[in-house]
Every structure is written in C-alpha cells, then in structure tokens.
Amino acid sequence: MSPQQSMTPELHNIRKAIRANYLADEYEVIHRLIAEAQLSDDARVAISARAADLVRSVRGSARPTIMEKFLSEYGLTTKEGVALMCLAEALLRVPDNLTIHDLIEDKITSGNWGAHVGKAKSGLINSATLALLMTSNLLKDSERQSVGDTLRKLVKRLGEPVVRTVAGQAMKEMGRQFVLGRDIEEAQERGKAQEARGYTYSYDMLGEAARTDADAQRYYQAYSDAIDSISKRCEGDVRTNPGISVKLSALLARYEYGNKERVMNELMPRALKLAQKAAAANMGFNIDAEEQDRLDLSLDVIEAILSEPSLKGWDGFGVVVQAFAKRASQTLDWLYALSEKLDRRIMVRLVKGAYWDAEIKRAQVMGLSDFPVFTRKACSDVSYLACSKQLLGMTDRIYPQFATHNAHSVSAVLELAKGLGRDKFEFQRLHGMGESLHDQVLEDSGVPCRIYAPVGAHKDLLAYLVRRLLENGANSSFVNQIVDTSITPEEIAKDPIDVVKTLGHNLSSKAIVHPSKLFGEQRRNSKGWDITDPVTVEEIDEGRNRYKSHQWHGGPVLAVEPASDEVVEVRNPANPDDLVGHITYASEADVSAALDAAQDGFKQWSALSAEDRAELVRKVGDLYEENVHELFALTTREAGKSLLDAVAEIREAVDFAMFYANEGVRYKDAGEALGVVCCISPWNFPLAIFTGQILANLAAGNAVVAKPAEQTSLLAVRAVELMHQAGIPKAAIQLLPGTGATVGAGLTSDARVNGVCFTGSTMTAQRINKAMTEHMEPDAPLVAETGGLNAMIVDSTALPEQVVRDVLASSFQSAGQRCSALRMLYVQKDIADNLLEMLYGAMEELGIGDPWLLSTDVGPVIDENARKKINDHCQKFEQQGKLLKKIKVPEKGLFVSPAVLQVSGIEELEEEIFGPVLHVATFEAKDIDKVVDAVNAKGYGLTFGIHSRVDNRIEHIASRIKVGNTYVNRNQIGAIVGSQPFGGEGLSGTGPKAGGPQYVRRFLRAEVVHKRSESSNKVLGADKVQKLIDKLEKAEVPAADRRKEALRPWFKNVPAPLDLGYEEMPGPTGEQNHLSCHARGTILCLGPDAESAVEQAGTALSQGNKVVVIAPGAEKALADAIKAGLPVVAADGVIAPDALTQLEGYAAITSVAEKPLLKQYRQALARRDGALLPIITEHKLDQRYVIERHLCIDTTAAGGNASLIASAE
Structure with a gap:
C-alpha cells in the first residue's frame, strides 16, 4: 500500500499545510510560532539568564577546540579565512605537483598573515599563522633582483615540496577536528574516551549525494557495513545505543521529485533494508534532512518505511527536521500524527538547518514567490524554540534530540522540559564543536548528549569541512561569538523573540534580495514555477492537460488579408502520431503585402511615446504568464522541450519584455527608429529568442516583420496573437511563417527593410549579409547571433561531482540543441579517467523520452535532418573506435543517443554538431595556454567554461579567451536577461549582446553626416594596406587608465575608454556577473577626408584599438601622433574596395563616405569568408568600436556562499 493510499484525513490535511507553507510569508509564520510557543515573560527572562551563565561558564572553562580557536582568528569576514576555506576544499584531492603549487x-x-601573528590564544594557531606567513613570503616574487632575492628563489625551489607537505598535513589535521575516523572501526575506537564520560554517538558516513548508480551502491554498502559494526556495541535501550545517520540522496543518483517513481521503487527498498538491519540491532537510524525541494519526497519515503510491519516495536527510527524551514512545525505535526496512526515511537533530531545560503540562491534563481527558509537568524532561533516546545509536548510518541551549539537554545530546552524525566530527550552536538557547552550541560543537568560524528577518508571530508567552516565562521554564529570576549554573555544570550519583535514588520533581512526584486525597482523578475513542488506541478498539469490533444491552426498574421494556401502538418518530434496542428505558409505576395503594411505600421507605432510603447511591451510579458499553460503545452509538443526547459523559455521571454521595455525608455532620445526591421528566429528557442528580437525593436520604435523557424511556427503565431492582444498594432508586428527560400530570402533582399535581426547558422548569416548589401542601405544593421564550438577546461582542482553536474547540463540538456551548449571538453590528464567514469555513470541516469513527463531530462531533436546529421557524425567516430559512451534511446520519435566522442583537440571539429554530443580531449597542466590558443584559433567565440579553484589561473584564462560569455565553476547555458547579456564574437556573431545595455540602441539610427570622397590619384591596393596592418602587430596600446591623456594632444574629441573596468550586473547571491568592453582589434579608418578620418581614429584609439588611417592628407594630419608612438599608421589616398576582401588582420572599417562608396565597401566585406566584419558609420558612437564580454563566476563552488553567510543578520 502506497503512503498516499494509507493517508488518513488528518495526515492528508497536515501534508496540505506543509505544502501551503513552503514559501509562506516570514512575518506571518514567525508571529504564529511566537503565539504557539506561549512562553511567559518570566520564562523568557529565565532562559536568557541561564544562557548567559552558560556562556560565562564555557568561557571560564578555557577549553575551546582547535577549530573554535581557529574560527575566532580566521572568520569569514577575513580574506585569509575565505582563502583557507578554499584551500581546505581543494588541496587534498589534487594529484599533480604543478597544480598543488x-x-x-x-x-x-x-593573505595578510602578518596581521594575525601572535594574536590567537592558541599556540598551535599562532604557529600555523607563522608558517602561513613564511609560506606566503617564500612564494611571493619580488621585483628587486638582489642577493636576497636570489636566495629567496633558491629557498622557493627547495621549499615547495615542504610547503606542499605542511599545507597538506595542516588540512588533514583540520579534518581530524571534525571527522572521528577514516572508517567506522577507527571512529568507534576514538569515540571510547567520550563514551566513558557519558556521551553516545550517531555516526555519519561522509560523502555528497550519489551521482551514479555505482556511487549509490557504494554508499549503501558503507551504511550496511557500518550498521554491522555498530550493532556489536548495541545492548538494551535504543536511546543509549549508538546510532547511524543516512542520507537518502546517497542511495539513488536521481533522488528528485521528477523521479518519484524511481525513488519509491529503488531508493525506498534500499533504505528499508538498512532500517531493518538497524532495527534488528536495536540501534538508532536517522534519515538526514536535505534540501527543501526534497522534503515532500522524503516524507513519502519515511512513511513507506515506517509503515513496514517488520519494524513494529522498534523505537529507533529517526527523522531530522530543520528549524530554519518555514514549515518545520507542520512537519513535526505530521510525524506525530503518522506515529500515532501506525502506533510507533520514533526519534526526531531538531537542527537549525544546513545549506541555508543555497536555499536563498535557489529561490532567487528560480524566481519563486518567497524563500522556503527564514532570512534572519533570529527567526530560525524562534522557530527552533517553538519547535522545541512542540516536541516536548509529543514525548508519548517522539524522543526529541536537540542538536544545537547555541546556549540560548540549550537553556530554552531545559526550561521547557521542567517536569520531564531526563530520559525523555537528549542533546546533540557535532564532533569537534561545542564540547565545553555540552560538557557543562551534561554535568549540570544530567540530560544525555549524543555526538554526531562524521566518518570517512580525507578525500571525502573536504565538502563537509568547508560547510562547518562556513556555518560556524560567520560573526552571527554562536560558536564564533563564544570565543569572542568582546561580545558580552548577555548579548550572546539575547532572546530571539525580543529581536524579532523589535524588527516589527521589517522582518525580512535587508541583506537578502527578494526573488521578485532581483533586478531592483526598475523591473520585476519573471515569475518562476518550481517543478519540484507538488502543488505547482499539479497546477501546471491541470492547466496543460487541456492542451494535450489540442490542435492549433495558424498562418500568416498580417495587417492585410493573407493570400497563401500552402498548409503543412505539424507533428510532435517525440511522437509522430501526435498531430499538433497545421500551419499555412506565407507566399511571395504575402511578403510584399506585409512590407507595404509595415510602412504604415512604423508611422503609427513610432508616433507613440517611448513610455506608451514600453507599457504595451510589458503587457506582452504579463499575457505570456497568464497563458502559460497553453505555452507550456505547445513548447513541449511542437518544439520537444521538457517542462524544465519550457519554464526557462517562458521566463526568458518575459524577462526580455520587461528589460527591453525599460531600455526603450532609456534610449528614447538616442536617435530615431530605423523603420521596418526583419526578425528571423530559430526553432531551438522558439518563444524566447523570437520574442526578444521583436520586442527589442518594438521598444525602439521600429515596426517588425517576423519570420519564425518552419519547425516552430505555431508557437510564433500564438505569441504574435498575444502581442496584438496586448495592444500592439497589427501593422507594427506581422508574422510570415514559411520557408527560407520564399520568406527569408524575400525579406532580406527587399529595400523596404531597414535592418535585419537574425539568429541561426553562420553560413545563413553570411548569405543574408550578401543579400542585404545588394538591396538595402549600406548602413542597414545586421545583428546576427550564430553558432559556436564551445569548450570547457577542467583542471585537477575542480570537484568532479560539480564538473559532471555542469557537463551534463551544458552538453545534454535540451538534447544539446542550444547555441551555448558545451561541445568540446578538455580535462586535465591527471584526473581524466576518474572524472570520465563518473560522467558515463551519470549519463546512464539520464531520463530520455517523452518531454511531457517530469522524469524526462533529454527529449527529441527537432527533425529528421537533424537526427541524421548527428547520427552520421557519431557513426563516423564509432567506426574509428573513438566512441567513448553512448546511451540507449527510444526507437519511436526523433531521439538521438547522448554520446561522448574522443578527439585530440578542438582542431578535429570542422563544424558545430547541434545535438547531445560531447567531444573530449585531455591536456597536461603545463599546456593550458596551448588549449586556450587552440580554442581561439577556431574563430568561434560564443561560450566557454572553466572549472578550477585557482583564481589566478581563472583570471589568466578568462583574460585570454576570445568569447562572448565565460562561465566559471558552473554550467555554460541559460544566460539570464539583464544579468548575463548573451552573444558571441568572431564566427559566433556580430553583437551587441541580447539582453544587454547596447542591444536596443543598435536598432536606432545615429546621426550620420555623409561626406564626398576627396579626389585622389592614389588608390591603395591590398598589398600596400596589408603592410600597414602588419606594421601594427607589435604596437602597444596605451593602458585604459592613461589612454585619454595620451590621445588628447593629437585628437580633439577623445571619448572615455569603455574598457576601463567592468560593469557589475545584477543577479542572484553567490554569483558574480561582470560585463566588460574590449577593443575590436585593428580598425581601418577610411574617412573619406582627413578630418573625418582623424576623428574616427581618435574614437577607435580611445577604445584600445589599433588604427590604420587611409584618406587624402592622412599622413600629415597624423604625423605627430605616429611619432608619439601611438598604435596608428596612415597613408594618403583611398582604398580599393576589392582590397577589403583580400586583407587579413583587421576587425572593422569605419567611413562616412557617400552611400554608393559605402555600398561597395559593404559588398566587399560581405564577400569575405569567416566572421562578419562591420562597417561603422556612426563614427562618434564609441560603443561601436568595442565588443562586449561577460564573465559569470559561481562564488559558492568551493562549498558555500561565504559573503552571504558572513552578512547574515
């Protein structure tokens, strides 16, 4: 019988309450808990007084642990403390000497270790500090070359192995403070001393969640062996016997809500077997608490295990409840009701909670309506107090275990438990922490205390160690405060209820941004849907099921009556039997009629104020959210997207609406709208990119004629209908579904079009560019985002579990059909075998099939052509013996096996394979620069990933890699609008970045004064100009901070350098998002006269470019600037347009010549192979002379969010 079937009305109602309080309001929850606690003023005063006495007593005992002393010296607010945390997290797993060094x-x-010398009260800590100071000095290179420096370098060479050994030993010693033993036998032996003093133990097998089935089997065996070993020491009362703690996430690689069936069929029986073994020994068996998104699932598992008749009569089954969760009290109610129903007695360990920072970040990233946990420490303390009272009223069924290092919490429990026997509950502490406090309590009260003791090898302690450092290193931590004598005992023992009441309605922490306010007051964050939340999933399923068999019918959406009759069937790529609907393709006549109507549409739309346009653009985002269930269904059935991807798709589209609406207002005085813009979008983001292109142009005041991808035209039809429903005039946004040959070619070769926005292949972009040069104005913008050969470098400091998680997402999510997807993985040779083995195991856990199902990770590819191309590529490698891994897929539907292929490097890849295919190569640590050079040499520049713990190495690689978006210690997909502007360079696009500050500006017309070309007998051919370009190869560009000063003597108008520093973009906590500008390279300034050429050169140079100036009189005009050593060369005359096709080594041209000559220039540029080079006519607009790059760093990768925890209130 399943837990759901066995549920009584009471249990059912409590589960509903648990779910309802998932993201409840902090103020309401806390004041309900205060009311339920019903603590009298006298009791609260007594609790604080006893807590202050405990603090004094603990301080007087002068027996803090090594770790408590360490944390008092190196907290999270010190740079040195964070550096040591990062070192501790990585050092012991690094195998090679170069990387260790x-x-x-x-x-x-x-670190500034000198500031800490002699400050600590521990001789060991002072000695360690001195060693760190000496190490630091040994490793620092001095600029002075003297005898002393020579000796230092000699010591450095001799000392490196010593340094490595000392640092390694220090980390192991630190680990010993927290880990009781390397195996269960050693742990039990070490624990005897404390047992002799009256303590008992609960053992925890170290290790993170299983990534593979092999991991899960290994963890299961470790638990089983530990139970066998512990059972030998069990006798009599379960409460006095040692116990074990079990993580459910260790028993199944995919312990997730979407895999509920597997959890109940595979994980639950494994956990039950372990529980039965523990019951046979009459020992405690605790299910550890994990992330809040797994709580509901864990309750199902707990109910199923506890309902097992074979466990009747055993009182040792335990559950951990986290007080920082807003639904902790309801969880306790449910456990009590379940125990009553089953006539059982259980144990409940009450903890404050772990990974608080991760819960905060997740809620922000997902755009949830609130946080699942309290944002203030005082609120968590109040919750702990209320839950303690609740538990002490449940002792007929529950044996409470109060796990805390906080004197106030201990004091509160003792006060609330007056009148209860000492055998009715126990305290718990972590091994290596809170010893003095619990020694005192054990001595004074006689209440038993259990030590929670981690067991495991050094390599497994890293993540655990860092969490303890993080959670106890914050200034607000009791463990930190108790050794800080500047804080009075009364301050430490302050009543959290008083703190909360003092705050009034301003309860949420000001250090934490609400998910809806992630982007400030100027725009709201898009609404998120948490598909791990049963209530949300039920609501989504109820809504989208109405469209599970629905058929849509669409066609051209025009301001005039369409004249088309070609109807095409649309079928679900995951299931060819599912007819999604029919689409009518536009004809040539429709294209012409749409462009005629768009001229009137432009006049009508551009006449509105920017503010009025913005309001209507925002309304589009609102309507998307209101119609989300239909959009979810259509995205899945037409585009083959999983629900996870469908949620991200709709959210991105809404973010574009909100962001571009504001940008349109921001740029309202920056220039006139272009006119009519053609937007051509891809099938892989059929709503997000489609919407972004259109709304950016509408916000700028342009009219849009849009051509969606043939494969996803129904979604485009529905989107445009919602745009019209929002109030945007029909003539301002028209839709022309159809083929590239009819619609695409027609739109991109029509003089009535004033600009093109395109996302797709590099080859198609080049074809469009050529067509535009023949038929449109020479300065008509082409904003193209094209493909990439995206790489990731993984060095030996990276945590394999994180790498595998991020590689899976980057390579296989969306069936690899993202332009940002990872195609080329470079792994340091020293760790490659183990990492790849873990990757292959994790691939086996991927759910492949119908994207409608929540359990599906990888859906179909878009069509048969895509499937054939991907399969042919993999087959070629398989025939060469280079297929490393391949996963089985369903036979029905357009599915492709996720695969890993072996290559020597990126040089072997001729083009992007747009599917779930990952290529892998290894490298030596010393050759990282060669890897970067190889990636740059391919000419693509979209996304790039780095996994490393060495900050200097990360900075070095990030500074050299030529890509638009670099991601550090995270996946490299899913750029967030306004936070991580997205777009590439080179073969990967023209810029500016979508969702960035320059995008809308590009669709406005800058003022350009065209000048007649001065007559010149001197026409410069390719050879002459190439020599000029080559001459600049070794020229040095003035540093950004002194460039303006260097240019002013020679140029009238010198804009400020845009490449000076970076812009910090908004985003979630635990992440750094930096947008920076970089010089394009060498720019040809072609005047056409000396005055305009010099002005162009000044702007180009101001942005860090090198400059070749070609114009009559240029040599004389720039003679002094050249003599001053600036990176500029000049030649009198004019360039032959054809020379532009043959030249190499330049990045752009700039000219304000009359349009016939500009047209020749642009046609010549379009005939080039390779990247699309711009012709810049807005020569005073400094943004046109730079490219944008974005760097996103997950700052929590080393184990947690130090800055957030340090700032916790």
Whole structure:
C-alpha cells in the first residue's frame, strides 16, 4: 500500500499545510510560532539568564577546540579565512605537483598573515599563522633582483615540496577536528574516551549525494557495513545505543521529485533494508534532512518505511527536521500524527538547518514567490524554540534530540522540559564543536548528549569541512561569538523573540534580495514555477492537460488579408502520431503585402511615446504568464522541450519584455527608429529568442516583420496573437511563417527593410549579409547571433561531482540543441579517467523520452535532418573506435543517443554538431595556454567554461579567451536577461549582446553626416594596406587608465575608454556577473577626408584599438601622433574596395563616405569568408568600436556562499 493510499484525513490535511507553507510569508509564520510557543515573560527572562551563565561558564572553562580557536582568528569576514576555506576544499584531492603549487600560491600569497601573528590564544594557531606567513613570503616574487632575492628563489625551489607537505598535513589535521575516523572501526575506537564520560554517538558516513548508480551502491554498502559494526556495541535501550545517520540522496543518483517513481521503487527498498538491519540491532537510524525541494519526497519515503510491519516495536527510527524551514512545525505535526496512526515511537533530531545560503540562491534563481527558509537568524532561533516546545509536548510518541551549539537554545530546552524525566530527550552536538557547552550541560543537568560524528577518508571530508567552516565562521554564529570576549554573555544570550519583535514588520533581512526584486525597482523578475513542488506541478498539469490533444491552426498574421494556401502538418518530434496542428505558409505576395503594411505600421507605432510603447511591451510579458499553460503545452509538443526547459523559455521571454521595455525608455532620445526591421528566429528557442528580437525593436520604435523557424511556427503565431492582444498594432508586428527560400530570402533582399535581426547558422548569416548589401542601405544593421564550438577546461582542482553536474547540463540538456551548449571538453590528464567514469555513470541516469513527463531530462531533436546529421557524425567516430559512451534511446520519435566522442583537440571539429554530443580531449597542466590558443584559433567565440579553484589561473584564462560569455565553476547555458547579456564574437556573431545595455540602441539610427570622397590619384591596393596592418602587430596600446591623456594632444574629441573596468550586473547571491568592453582589434579608418578620418581614429584609439588611417592628407594630419608612438599608421589616398576582401588582420572599417562608396565597401566585406566584419558609420558612437564580454563566476563552488553567510543578520 502506497503512503498516499494509507493517508488518513488528518495526515492528508497536515501534508496540505506543509505544502501551503513552503514559501509562506516570514512575518506571518514567525508571529504564529511566537503565539504557539506561549512562553511567559518570566520564562523568557529565565532562559536568557541561564544562557548567559552558560556562556560565562564555557568561557571560564578555557577549553575551546582547535577549530573554535581557529574560527575566532580566521572568520569569514577575513580574506585569509575565505582563502583557507578554499584551500581546505581543494588541496587534498589534487594529484599533480604543478597544480598543488599553483593552488597554494594562489591562496596563501594573497593573505595578510602578518596581521594575525601572535594574536590567537592558541599556540598551535599562532604557529600555523607563522608558517602561513613564511609560506606566503617564500612564494611571493619580488621585483628587486638582489642577493636576497636570489636566495629567496633558491629557498622557493627547495621549499615547495615542504610547503606542499605542511599545507597538506595542516588540512588533514583540520579534518581530524571534525571527522572521528577514516572508517567506522577507527571512529568507534576514538569515540571510547567520550563514551566513558557519558556521551553516545550517531555516526555519519561522509560523502555528497550519489551521482551514479555505482556511487549509490557504494554508499549503501558503507551504511550496511557500518550498521554491522555498530550493532556489536548495541545492548538494551535504543536511546543509549549508538546510532547511524543516512542520507537518502546517497542511495539513488536521481533522488528528485521528477523521479518519484524511481525513488519509491529503488531508493525506498534500499533504505528499508538498512532500517531493518538497524532495527534488528536495536540501534538508532536517522534519515538526514536535505534540501527543501526534497522534503515532500522524503516524507513519502519515511512513511513507506515506517509503515513496514517488520519494524513494529522498534523505537529507533529517526527523522531530522530543520528549524530554519518555514514549515518545520507542520512537519513535526505530521510525524506525530503518522506515529500515532501506525502506533510507533520514533526519534526526531531538531537542527537549525544546513545549506541555508543555497536555499536563498535557489529561490532567487528560480524566481519563486518567497524563500522556503527564514532570512534572519533570529527567526530560525524562534522557530527552533517553538519547535522545541512542540516536541516536548509529543514525548508519548517522539524522543526529541536537540542538536544545537547555541546556549540560548540549550537553556530554552531545559526550561521547557521542567517536569520531564531526563530520559525523555537528549542533546546533540557535532564532533569537534561545542564540547565545553555540552560538557557543562551534561554535568549540570544530567540530560544525555549524543555526538554526531562524521566518518570517512580525507578525500571525502573536504565538502563537509568547508560547510562547518562556513556555518560556524560567520560573526552571527554562536560558536564564533563564544570565543569572542568582546561580545558580552548577555548579548550572546539575547532572546530571539525580543529581536524579532523589535524588527516589527521589517522582518525580512535587508541583506537578502527578494526573488521578485532581483533586478531592483526598475523591473520585476519573471515569475518562476518550481517543478519540484507538488502543488505547482499539479497546477501546471491541470492547466496543460487541456492542451494535450489540442490542435492549433495558424498562418500568416498580417495587417492585410493573407493570400497563401500552402498548409503543412505539424507533428510532435517525440511522437509522430501526435498531430499538433497545421500551419499555412506565407507566399511571395504575402511578403510584399506585409512590407507595404509595415510602412504604415512604423508611422503609427513610432508616433507613440517611448513610455506608451514600453507599457504595451510589458503587457506582452504579463499575457505570456497568464497563458502559460497553453505555452507550456505547445513548447513541449511542437518544439520537444521538457517542462524544465519550457519554464526557462517562458521566463526568458518575459524577462526580455520587461528589460527591453525599460531600455526603450532609456534610449528614447538616442536617435530615431530605423523603420521596418526583419526578425528571423530559430526553432531551438522558439518563444524566447523570437520574442526578444521583436520586442527589442518594438521598444525602439521600429515596426517588425517576423519570420519564425518552419519547425516552430505555431508557437510564433500564438505569441504574435498575444502581442496584438496586448495592444500592439497589427501593422507594427506581422508574422510570415514559411520557408527560407520564399520568406527569408524575400525579406532580406527587399529595400523596404531597414535592418535585419537574425539568429541561426553562420553560413545563413553570411548569405543574408550578401543579400542585404545588394538591396538595402549600406548602413542597414545586421545583428546576427550564430553558432559556436564551445569548450570547457577542467583542471585537477575542480570537484568532479560539480564538473559532471555542469557537463551534463551544458552538453545534454535540451538534447544539446542550444547555441551555448558545451561541445568540446578538455580535462586535465591527471584526473581524466576518474572524472570520465563518473560522467558515463551519470549519463546512464539520464531520463530520455517523452518531454511531457517530469522524469524526462533529454527529449527529441527537432527533425529528421537533424537526427541524421548527428547520427552520421557519431557513426563516423564509432567506426574509428573513438566512441567513448553512448546511451540507449527510444526507437519511436526523433531521439538521438547522448554520446561522448574522443578527439585530440578542438582542431578535429570542422563544424558545430547541434545535438547531445560531447567531444573530449585531455591536456597536461603545463599546456593550458596551448588549449586556450587552440580554442581561439577556431574563430568561434560564443561560450566557454572553466572549472578550477585557482583564481589566478581563472583570471589568466578568462583574460585570454576570445568569447562572448565565460562561465566559471558552473554550467555554460541559460544566460539570464539583464544579468548575463548573451552573444558571441568572431564566427559566433556580430553583437551587441541580447539582453544587454547596447542591444536596443543598435536598432536606432545615429546621426550620420555623409561626406564626398576627396579626389585622389592614389588608390591603395591590398598589398600596400596589408603592410600597414602588419606594421601594427607589435604596437602597444596605451593602458585604459592613461589612454585619454595620451590621445588628447593629437585628437580633439577623445571619448572615455569603455574598457576601463567592468560593469557589475545584477543577479542572484553567490554569483558574480561582470560585463566588460574590449577593443575590436585593428580598425581601418577610411574617412573619406582627413578630418573625418582623424576623428574616427581618435574614437577607435580611445577604445584600445589599433588604427590604420587611409584618406587624402592622412599622413600629415597624423604625423605627430605616429611619432608619439601611438598604435596608428596612415597613408594618403583611398582604398580599393576589392582590397577589403583580400586583407587579413583587421576587425572593422569605419567611413562616412557617400552611400554608393559605402555600398561597395559593404559588398566587399560581405564577400569575405569567416566572421562578419562591420562597417561603422556612426563614427562618434564609441560603443561601436568595442565588443562586449561577460564573465559569470559561481562564488559558492568551493562549498558555500561565504559573503552571504558572513552578512547574515
């Protein structure tokens, strides 16, 4: 019988309450808990007084642990503390000497260890500090070359192995403070001393969640063996016997709500077997608490296990409840009701909670309506107090275990438990922490105390160690405060209810941004849908099921009556039997009629104020959210997207609406709208990119004629209908579904079009560019985002579990059909075998099939042509013996096996394979620069990933890689609008970045004064100009901070350098998002006269470019600037347009010549192979002379969010 079937009305109602309080309002929850706690003023005063006495007593005992002393010296507010945390997290897993040295140098030399020498009260800590100071000095290179420096370098060479050994030993010793033993036998032996003093133990097998089935089997065996070993020491009362703690996430690689069936069929029986073994030994068996999105699932597992008749009469089954969760009290109610129903007695360990920072970040990233946890420490403390009272009223069924290092919490429990026997509950502490406090309590009260003791090898302790450092290193932590004598005992023992009441309605922490306010007051964050939440999933399913068999019918959406009659069937790529609907393709006549109507549409739309346009654009986003269930269904059935991807798709489209609406207002005085813009969008983001292109142009005041991808035209029809429903005039946004040959070619070769916005292949972009040069104005913009050969470098400091998680997402999510997807993985040779083995195991856990199902990770590819191309590519590698891994897929539907292929490097890849295919190569640590060079040499520049803990190495790689978006210690997909502007360079696009500050500006017309070309007998051919370009190869560009000063003597108007620093973009906590500008390279300034050429050169140079100036009189005009050593060369005359086709080594041209000559220039540029080079006519607009790059760093990768925890209130 399943838990759901066995549920009584009471249990059912409590589960509903648990779900309802998932994201409840913090103020309401806390004041309900205060009311339920019903603590008298006298009781609260007594609790605080006893807590203050405990603090004094603990301080007087002068027996803090090594770790408590360490944390008092190196907290999270010190740079040194964070550096040591990062070092501790990575050092012990690094196998190669070069990387060990780089890691130690990176973390140690950056610290100001001298400030800590002799400050600590522990001789050991002072000795360690002195060693770190000496290490730091040894590793630092001095600029002075003297005898002393020579000796230092000699010591450095001799000392490196010593440094490595000392640092390694220090980390192991630190680990010993937290880990009781390397295996269960050693742990039990070490625990005897404390047992002799009256303590008992609960053992925890170290390790993170399973990534593969092999992991899960290994963890299961470790638990089973530990139970066998512990059982030998069990006798009599379960409460006095040792116990074990079990993580459910260790028993199944995919312990997730979407895999509920597997959880109940595979994980639950494994956990039950372990529980039965524990019951046979009469020992405690605790199910550990995990992330809040797994709580509902864990309750199902707990109910199923506890309902097992074979466990009747055993009182050792335990559950951990986290007080920082807003639904902790309801969870306790449910456990009590379940115990009553089943006539059982259970144990409940009450903890404050772990990974609080991750819960905060997740809610922000997902755009949830609130946080699942309290944002203030005082609120968590109040919850702990209320839950303690609740538990102490349930002792007929529950044996409470109060796990805390907080004197106030301990004091509160003792006060609330007056009148209860000492055998009715126990305290718990972590091994290595809170010893003095619990020694005191054990001595004074006689209440038993259990030590929660981690067990495991050094390599497994890293993540655990860092969490303890993080959670106890914050200034607000009791463990930190108790050794800080500047804080009075009364301050430490302050009543959290008083703190909460003082705050009034301003309860949410000001240090934490609400998910809806992630982008400030100027725009709201898009609404998120949490598909791990049963209530949300039920609501989504109820809504989208109405469209499960629905058929849509669409065609051209025009301001005039369409004249088309070609109707095409649309079928679900996951299931050819599912007829999604029919689409009518536009004819040539429709294209012409749409462009005629668009001229009137432009006049009508551009006449509105920017503010009025913005309001209507925002309304589109609102309507998307109101119609989300239909859009979810259509995105899945037409485009083959999973629900996870469908949610992201709709959210991105809404973000575009909100962001571009504001941008349109921001740029309202920056220039006139272009006119009519053609938007051509791809099938892989059929709503997000489609919407972004259109709304950016509408916000700018342009009229749009849009051509969607043939494969996803129904979604485009529905989107445009919603745009019209929002109030945007029909003539301002028209839709022309159809083929590239009819619609695409027609639109991109029509003089009535004033600009083109395109996302698709590089080859198609080049074809469009050529067509535009023949038929449109020479300065008509082409904003193209094209493909990429995206790489990731993984060095030996990276955590394999994180790498595998991110590689899976980057390579296989969306069936690899993202332009940002990872195609080329470089793994340091020293760790490659183990990492790839883990990757292959994790691939086996992927759910492949119908994207409608929540359990599906990888859906179909878009059509038969795509499937054939991907399969042919993989087959070629398989025949060469280079297929490393391949996953089985369903036979029906357009599915492709996720595959890993072996290559020597990116040089072997001729083009992007747009599917779930990952190529892998290895490299030596010393050859990282060669890898970067190889990636740059391919000419693509879209996304790039780095997994490393060495900050200097990350900075070095990021500074050299030529890509638009670099991601550090995270996946490289899913750029967020306004936070991570997206777009590439080179063969990957023209810029500016979508969702960035320059995008809308590009669709406005800058003022350009065209000048007649001065007559010149001197026409410069390719050879002459190439020599000029080559001459600049070694020229040095003035540094950004002194460039303006260097240019002013020679140029009238010198804009400020845009490449000076970076712009910090808004985003979730635990992430850095930096947008920076970089010089394009060498720019040809073609005047056409000396005055305009010099002006162009000044702007180009101001942005860090090198400049070749060709115009009559240029040599004389620039003679002094050249003599001053600036990176500029000049030649009198004019360039032959054809020379532009043959030249190499330049990045753009700029000219304000009359349109016939500009047209020749643009046609010549379009005949070039390779990247699309711009012709810049807005020569005073400095943004046109730079490219944008974005760097996103997950700052929590080393184990947690130090800055957020340090700022916790």
